Amino acid sequence: MRFKTQLLAAAVLVFSMNAEAKDVSMLFIGNSHTYIPAMGTSEDPAVPKMIAALAKSIDPNLNVTFANSTPGGYRLEQHYNNATSVELLKKRYDKVVIQANSIEPLDLPPYFLTTDDVGVTSFSVFLPKLLDLAFQQNTDVTLYVTWGWNAKHTYFEASHPGLYFPSDSPKAGQRWCGVDKYDYQNMLNESWALHSQGYNTKLALVGNAWLQLQDAGVV
Template sequence: MRYKLIPFLLLTGSLHAQQTSVLFIGNSYTYANDLPNTLRQLALSLGDTVTVASSTPGGYQFVQHANYAPTLTAIASQPWDHVVLQEQSQLGALPFPVTTTQASAAQLVDTIRAHEACSMPVFYMTWGRQNGDDLNCPDFPFMCTYQGMQDALIANYTALAEENDAFVAPVGAAWSQVRALHPLIELYSGDGSHPSPAGTYLAACVFYCTLFEESCVNATFNGFIDAATAAILRGIASEVVLDDLTAWNLDVDDVDASYTSSTNNGWNAITYTHGGAGTHLWTSSDGQSYTTPDATFVFSAGGSYTISHTYTDPCGNSDTETWVREIVVGVEELEHGMWYRVYSGVPGQLEVRGLRGGEVLTLFDAQGRSVLQKQLSRSAERVVCLPGMYFWRVNDERGNFTSGSVVVR
């Protein structure tokens, strides 16, 4: 996630405070009741700091923002952790082929990442009009009702997030839940379109949960609504966002520290490969440590060794994987002075390098069944195979062999 942790102790028992920066790009749906500042104050009540700025001319569309000097200046003003993108309320629900939404969204995302590769775009899923959209109803019947419009907004914003490797803040999905479960909470202003103070507060709650991937139920800031209503909205926002992070593409920036392949080099040595462009820390319980993309552990005695790999990508997202490796003394694996590199560089293909020619590659599935055997004649070979986890063994012409595992993408 793109936020920083600051050591801090709150009376509520929180062990850390967090901070992030957010630029809002949108229109009156964003500036009504000052959504950016509402989010800032909500986060502050939870001990977190959110720096906000906005470019929100009334009625503006993605296509206008993409070439609007103040928006472009705001994007370039600092390396934002998150940039929120909100389309004009009706266009966001219409089919992509009849609007500029899809192309303009991609243009904005490219601009954001050209300035700061680690900025995360966040698509602001808005809500359907209270009684549907009369203007577009004749040409698009699904726009005639709130639910039809809402369903289209959910589908379109989710698609935009997936296409652009971005987050989606599911305000519209939470809005739908509030309408269904608490119909007396008025989320709309008098025009049946813009948010009321309660609607803006709900949006701020959804954004907090989206950006920090944490619940906001313990917030003490209630905005301009009563405490009981605020508590209901915080609960619904937290549930909608956190019950399924993948539904809102919030796992798009997750990193995986799992090794992609391993190679046994004799009975007591094993090389693990990850290959990520970030920073690495490999450790084992006997004190070995490495900071390279690949790590070769050499063990002096048999036994169980705990191995750990922490990977941090160039944007600061981290993951740690830990596993146990059993080293058995006396396993007959002859040294042949040569290491093979077996990896999946292209989806659906396995690459083998470091060959002398004449070796035989055998692949086994997770149940140990042989699924492929191939004579290798060149110094590097590619083998087509289905995605999945495989164990491999390469035998040379002298009877020596090297084995390991690999994940084919």
């Protein structure tokens, strides 16, 4: 059912296009949240194809073409160090969409270092770096803000060693994911907004749409 959220993401991006445009070129930088494992691959991502189909449904003459770099699990730092991602970002498009690893915008307990997830300490550095590359040739950049992990994820179990910040942390005793799913999503949204300050970007708050679907009992 998660593909429905991706469809909402596609709608957000399509309807923010210039209504006068007929040929629209897009670049997608991201990972499996963009290609959707059940529906596409990193080489043949699903969300861009959804957007192209939605564009055609709005106007049969509207033609969306896209390029992408969407390896599974990729963080922004990995994209910055990936020659393909960098070369694509240096080119000119009508719209650029950037999507990160789902937890990297957050401050994470030291436990996550064991899984190579450094969180916001990396995100805060490499989001601006990628935006600097994108804005060399582009003026329309959208940040695709994803959703939090499922509440049944093993990392949310009370006994999990990485759930809370340790006693020597300024956040000692706090959960890295907030008090509930709404707090968790707000933390993601706020981090994207904070670390893109100074850039003329748009935020596609797809995680909010996912929460609304959950609350409505649709998923």
